[in-house]
Amino acid sequence: MPDAFLPELLQPLVQALVQGTLLGGYYAIMAVGLSLMVGVVRFINLAHGDMAVLGALLVITLTQGLGLPIFAAILIMLPVMALAGYGMHALLFERAMRGGFLLPILVTIGLGAALQNSMFGLWGSNTRSLGADIGALSWASWTLPGGVLVGQLPVLVCLCAVLVIGSLHLVLRHTRLGRAIKATSTDAEAAELCGVDARRARRAASAIAVGLAALAGVFLAMRGQITPYSGPAQLIFAFEAVVIGGLGSVWGTLVGGIVLGISQSLGGLVSNQASLLTGHLVFLAVLLLRLFREWTAAHGGWRASVRAWTTLHRGRFARRKGEKA
Amino acid sequence: MSLFTVEDLTCRHGLLTAVQGIGMSLERGEVLCIIGANGAGKTTLLRSLAGVHPAALGRISLSGRDITGHRAHERVRGGIAMSPEGRRLFYDLTVRENLVIAAENGRKGDWTPARVLEVFPQLGPLVDQEAGKLSGGQRQAVAIGRALVTNPDVILLDEVSLGLSPAAVEGVYAALAEIRSRRDMAMIVVEQDLNRALGFADTILCMAEGRAALQGPPGTFSRARITAAYFGMQDEETADA
Numbered sequence: 001m002p003d004a005f006l007p008e009l010l011q012p013l014v015q016a017l018v019q020g021t022l023l024g025g026y027y028a029i030m031a032v033g034l035s036l037m038v039g040v041v042r043f044i045n046l047a048h049g050d051m052a053v054l055g056a057l058l059v060i061t062l063t064q065g066l067g068l069p070i071f072a073a074i075l076i077m078l079p080v081m082a083l084a085g086y087g088m089h090a091l092l093f094e095r096a097m098r099g100g101f102l103l104p105i106l107v108t109i110g111l112g113a114a115l116q117n118s119m120f121g122l123w124g125s126n127t128r129s130l131g132a133d134i135g136a137l138s139w140a141s142w143t144l145p146g147g148v149l150v151g152q153l154p155v156l157v158c159l160c161a162v163l164v165i166g167s168l169h170l171v172l173r174h175t176r177l178g179r180a181i182k183a184t185s186t187d188a189e190a191a192e193l194c195g196v197d198a199r200r201a202r203r204a205a206s207a208i209a210v211g212l213a214a215l216a217g218v219f220l221a222m223r224g225q226i227t228p229y230s231g232p233a234q235l236i237f238a239f240e241a242v243v244i245g246g247l248g249s250v251w252g253t254l255v256g257g258i259v260l261g262i263s264q265s266l267g268g269l270v271s272n273q274a275s276l277l278t279g280h281l282v283f284l285a286v287l288l289l290r291l292f293r294e295w296t297a298a299h300g301g302w303r304a305s306v307r308a309w310t311t312l313h314r315g316r317f318a319r320r321k322g323e324k325a
Numbered sequence: 326m327s328l329f330t331v332e333d334l335t336c337r338h339g340l341l342t343a344v345q346g347i348g349m350s351l352e353r354g355e356v357l358c359i360i361g362a363n364g365a366g367k368t369t370l371l372r373s374l375a376g377v378h379p380a381a382l383g384r385i386s387l388s389g390r391d392i393t394g395h396r397a398h399e400r401v402r403g404g405i406a407m408s409p410e411g412r413r414l415f416y417d418l419t420v421r422e423n424l425v426i427a428a429e430n431g432r433k434g435d436w437t438p439a440r441v442l443e444v445f446p447q448l449g450p451l452v453d454q455e456a457g458k459l460s461g462g463q464r465q466a467v468a469i470g471r472a473l474v475t476n477p478d479v480i481l482l483d484e485v486s487l488g489l490s491p492a493a494v495e496g497v498y499a500a501l502a503e504i505r506s507r508r509d510m511a512m513i514v515v516e517q518d519l520n521r522a523l524g525f526a527d528t529i530l531c532m533a534e535g536r537a538a539l540q541g542p543p544g545t546f547s548r549a550r551i552t553a554a555y556f557g558m559q560d561e562e563t564a565d566a
Contacts, residue, residue, distance in 0.1 A: 179426050183415050189377055190413035195401035195430030195475055 012269055015148050020265030022151065024241075024258030025158030026223065030216035030234055031241035031253040032165055033209035039248020040185035040205045043093055043104055047112035048213050048238060049231030054115060055081045055214020056130070056221035057123050057228070063133045070133045074218055078211050085210025089203045112231065119228035127225040134222055157219045161254060164212065169250050181205050185248070213238075240283040243290075259286075326389045328353050329405075329479045329511055334383035336366075336373045343369040345535045347383075349528075351479065354508030358526035359515045362556055366535040367515045368410055371483050374513065375407035376400040387478065401431050404478035410487070410515075412468040416457030420448055420467055423456050424474055431475025435509070441470035444500050462493025466500070473504070480504075482514045486521060494518075498525065519555065533557035 034048050045051075055077055062073035088111075096107040131138040140152045172178035183191035184201040191198050220226055220234065237260065245256025260279050267278025292302075299305040327350040336344040344366040351357055359367045372378035374385060376397035385393045387403055395403065406427075415423055424438040442449050445466040451459060456467055465485065472480050485501070486494040498521065505512060516522040522529060523543045531539035531554040538554035539546060546554075 176429050179418075179422065180430065182418065183426050186415045186417060187413055189397070190409065190415065191426070192377060192397035193375060193401065193407050193409060193413070194427035194471060195398050196426065197396075197398045 011147055013266075014146065016265040016269050017262060018144075018148055018150055019154070020262030021258050022154035022158045022261070023265065024254070024261030025154065025161035026216065026219050026257070027237050027241045027260050028161040028254040028257030029157070029164055029212060029219065030238040031245070031257055032161075032168060032250060033212035033216070034235075034238045035242045035245070035248055035250065035253045036168075036205050036209045036212075038242060040181055041089070041093070041202045041209075042185070043097060043202075043206075044108065045093070045206075045209070046105065046108035046235060047115055047231070048209070049233065049235030050112045050115040050119075051081065051085070051210050051213040051231075052217030052220065052234055053226055053228060053231045054119060054217070056217035056226055057119055057128065058214075059218050060128050060130060060221060061123075063130065070130065074215070077214060077218070081214035082207040082211035086203045086207040088210070089206035093206065094199065094202075116228050116231065123228060125227060125229075127227050128221065129225045130218065130221040131224075138222060153222060157223070160215075160219070161257070164215070165250055165254050168208070168212075172250065177201070177204055237279070240279065244283060244286045327351060328388060330384075330386045331374065332384045332386075334370070334373060334385065335381045336369050336378055337381045338369070342381075343535050344373065344532075347530075347532075347537055349513075349530060349540075351511040351513070351528075353478065353511055354505070355527050356505060356512045356514065356525060357528045357530060358522035359513065359530045359532060360517075360519060360522045360551075360555060361532035361538075365532040365557075367532055368483055369535075370532070371407065371481050371513065371515055372409075374479075375405060375409075375481055377407075377409075398430070401475050401477070404432065404476075405481065406431065406472035406475040406477035406479075407481040408465075408468040408472045408483060408485075410483040412464045414456040414459075414464055414467055414471070416455065418456060419453050420456055420459070421452040423467055423471055427471040428474040432477075434476030436473045436476045438470070438474055441473055444473075444503060445470055447496070460493070461489050462496060465489060465493070465497050469497070469500070477510055479511045479513065482512065484515055484517065486516065486518050494521070501525070519551070523551070531555055 030052060034045065037043050037045050037048070058077045058080065059070065059073045062068045062076060063070050068076070092107060092111065093104065096104040134153070137153050137156070141149045142152065143149055172182055180191065180196045180201040181204060183194065183196055184198045188198040191201070216234070217226070220230070241253055241256035241260050243256070244259050245252030245254070259282065263282040264275045264279040268275035296302040296305040299308055329351045331347060331349045334344060334347045335342060347370055349357060359370065361367050369378055373380050376395055376399070380393055383393070384391060387405060390403070392400055392403055392405075415426070418426070421438065424441060428438055442452065447463060448466055448470065451463060456464065459467065469482065472482070482501075485497055489497065501512070514522070514525065516525070526543055528541060529539065529543045529551070530537055531551060533554060534557055538557065539551060543551070
């Protein structure tokens with residue numbers, strides 16, 4: 001329908017931008033835990049997405065199996081998952097970290113596979129959703145001038161993301177635990193010499209990360225359907241948001257999530273298949289740009305780097321010409 | 326019973342024995358300076374006393390309590406603090422945050438961030454500045470302050486003057502002299518500057534190849550003997566004996 005407020009041609013674009021921004025909120029909640037793990041604990045948990053799905057399935061069981069209100073179910077699930085994160089770090093991650101850089105990757109791949117198959121054994125392979133438990137919130141939307149639709153659930157999720165990330169920022173900046181976590185992330189040995197139990201700080205960071213992943217899983221199950229094997233795809237989105245926003249940066253994950261969400265929404269204007277592909281391409285572009293910036297910074301700026309590169313290759317070309325001659 | 330006792334301490338880096346059979350005993354207010362050439366084992370010894378390097382053999386006790394198996398943060402809460410080599414500040418945090426982290430995780434006592442700023446007045450205008458933007462002398466002051474605010478019974482200071490300008494070294498040692506005058510803690514200082522160490526210490530421990538080559542009050546040894554021990558050579562006095 002033509003609208004005086006927004007030209008008809010621009011309406012899909014604005015719609016995609018709004019949807020992408022709101023989708024970014026979900027990605028940010030998913031990514032901020034991963035960012036905390038990478039930036040603070042220096043540990044890449046490849047089972048992060050599976051933790052999210054586990055959190056969602058626990059809430060589904062509490063609501064649909066035991067009949068608890070969804071809010072109460074989330075309040076029960078979050079400390080349980082946080083405790084699981086704490087325990088997993090104490091029992092598994094710490095040992096894996098002592099075994100070099102490859103072992104944590106192998107351990108978390110194995111953990112992910114074990115979690116997926118355990119969830120399959122316990123909950124079966126059927127798709128499940130929390131959509132029915134939140135009633136009209138799952139589909140209700142507001143219509144903005146120009147006919148732009150804004151889903152109420154995505155707005156709630158995005159607001160929740162800002163709240164979660166803001167709270168995490170405040171905790172890291174202004175609490176004893178937060179300062180201990182930051183000190184440990186900067187220099188664990190120096191933190192120990194200040195009386196900080198670095199091991200406990202890392203475990204606490206793991207607990208927060210797993211709790212946040214589980215919260216993101218709940219929002220995923222509210223937005224759509226999940227299976228025990230939905231985790232790895234969510235891990236990829238979270239990882240992309242972390243890289244786009246900057247490793248270890250709490251607010252950066254919100255920016256990264258929004259950039260990823262907008263990229264996917266804009267790609268979706270072209271075709272359904274292009275949606276995910278555009279997100280991946282933006283991630284790759286940012287990754288290459290960061291690598292290029294690091295490389296040029298290490299070589300005295302981009303002008304000096306280009307000069308050095310051309311000088312090096314001119315020499316090679318000249319040698320090759322000489323060999324041919 | 327001494328405040329701080331180390332008996333027959335041995336530390337290893339893999340197969341290499343970096344510290345062997347070191348013993349010491351300190352009382353409150355006493356200063357022990359550890360001297361020795363590069364690679365003598367001074368820093369490994371200090372790291373082992375602080376709990377960041379494991380002891381292979383021997384016993385470390387504080388006020389009669391065996392703390393050999395304690396981790397670094399447990400030792401800090403027990404009363405041992407260390408200002409490590411290279412300062413190791415949290416460079417993206419402010420001076421105030423560096424001090425607060427140590428203060429809230431250490432022991433409660435007279436040493437507070439405010440008192441540290443009295444002893445190191447040069448830090449006063451810099452409290453809200455990131456530690457990474459400080460000069461070498463200012464960083465050293467923060468590192469020492471960070472150890473002090475844990476209210477230790479024993480403070481370990483590694484390479485106090487390394488990389489500092491002469492003026493900065495003077496400033497740091499003036500502050501250390503003031504801290505020492507209160508006689509509320511024992512001090513173990515690793516110092517490369519032989520003259521500075523001899524002038525500041527109640528006892529010196531000269532290390533060579535991980536062992537104690539010389540140990541005792543500095544006045545009891547001739548300069549030639551100290552220099553010989555410092556470089557791991559047999560001196561004429563002991564050779565004759």
